[in-house]
Amino acid sequence: MQALAVIERPEVQRRGADELLEAWLAGRSPQTVDAYRRDLADFAAYVSVDSPGRAAESLLGAGAGEANLVALRFRAALLDRGLAPATVNRKLAALRSLVKVARTVGLITFSLDVENVRSQAYRDTRGPGVEGYRSLLGALQGRSDAKGARDRAILHLLFDLGLRRAEVVSLDREHLDLAGGTGSVMGKGRRERISLTLPGPTCEALAAWLAFRGEEDGPLFTSMDHAGKGSGRLTGRALHQVVQAIGRKVDLHVWPHGLRHAAITTALDLTAGDVRAVARFSRHMDIRVLGRYDDNREDMAGRVACLVAG
Numbered sequence: 001m002q003a004l005a006v007i008e009r010p011e012v013q014r015r016g017a018d019e020l021l022e023a024w025l026a027g028r029s030p031q032t033v034d035a036y037r038r039d040l041a042d043f044a045a046y047v048s049v050d051s052p053g054r055a056a057e058s059l060l061g062a063g064a065g066e067a068n069l070v071a072l073r074f075r076a077a078l079l080d081r082g083l084a085p086a087t088v089n090r091k092l093a094a095l096r097s098l099v100k101v102a103r104t105v106g107l108i109t110f111s112l113d114v115e116n117v118r119s120q121a122y123r124d125t126r127g128p129g130v131e132g133y134r135s136l137l138g139a140l141q142g143r144s145d146a147k148g149a150r151d152r153a154i155l156h157l158l159f160d161l162g163l164r165r166a167e168v169v170s171l172d173r174e175h176l177d178l179a180g181g182t183g184s185v186m187g188k189g190r191r192e193r194i195s196l197t198l199p200g201p202t203c204e205a206l207a208a209w210l211a212f213r214g215e216e217d218g219p220l221f222t223s224m225d226h227a228g229k230g231s232g233r234l235t236g237r238a239l240h241q242v243v244q245a246i247g248r249k250v251d252l253h254v255w256p257h258g259l260r261h262a263a264i265t266t267a268l269d270l271t272a273g274d275v276r277a278v279a280r281f282s283r284h285m286d287i288r289v290l291g292r293y294d295d296n297r298e299d300m301a302g303r304v305a306c307l308v309a310g
Contacts, residue, residue, distance in 0.1 A: 064110030127262030
């Protein structure tokens with residue numbers, strides 16, 4: 001663990017680290033807030049302080065050189081723990097974001113310049129594929145209970161629409177218009193919901209779930225007790241566990257985002273690689289991401305390797 005050599009900065013203490021944290025997290029999605037809080041708690045443990053607020057106060061009061069040095073050592077410690085580069089980079093991004101807000105409001109004048117760990121993005125963009133998705137639906141075939149109906153509707157949303165798990169769990173009953181065949185989704189990085197067309201099979205699965213759930217307002221998907229009754233909004237972590245449990249029934253290692261990968265790859269297959277059309281489906285803000293999916297789908301590197309070898 002690394003203790004920060006704090007240089008007392010009265011302006012940081014006067015404004016209050018807790019007040020800064022509140023401003024930093026304001027307006028962000030619940031998923032981002034939870035992730036940032038966990039990341040800052042991890043940093044607090046590393047610098048041996050007892051709260052995220054105290055960790056923020058120590059970091060901001062340390063001065064440019066000391067703060068960047070500790071961030072570098074924090075990055076190394078995270079890698080020593082065996083964390084994936086993407087996880088390490090997310091934690092560093094949280095610290096950089098906090099420092100940026102503090103600089104914006106005039107508490108400090110420095111920035112956190114520690115760079116991310118190099119990582120290979122989107123190594124696996126195929127997911128379980130169409131056959132894997134069909135196997136998951138097959139695992140629920142014959143189920144006529146509430147949980148089976150709920151899980152089937154979740155699978156349809158993850159694959160048919162390529163939704164992220166945060167988009168699924170944030171849905172409320174009032175966000176669906178089954179008669180009109182549309183649903184309103186809060187996309188990643190957006191502040192307003194966007195309307196998406198619901199395919200026929202998706203509408204059928206949702207209607208089957210609503211027959212158990214009821215038509216009252218509130219969370220569309222709820223966690224379920226042993227009696228099969230809803231007991232609060234389903235969390236992203238719980239949804240991940242639901243999908244993994246279904247996968248184990250058919251000996252398939254799968255996760256929610258894997259179904260999104262499979263949906264995007266399938267969409268590219270069915271549109272003959274129409275990246276712009278699929279970008280509308282996947283709601284990626286950066287169309288270059290779809291280029292990586294398309295390259296992996298075509299296995300362009302493998303094709304070139306065969307040409308070279310031949």
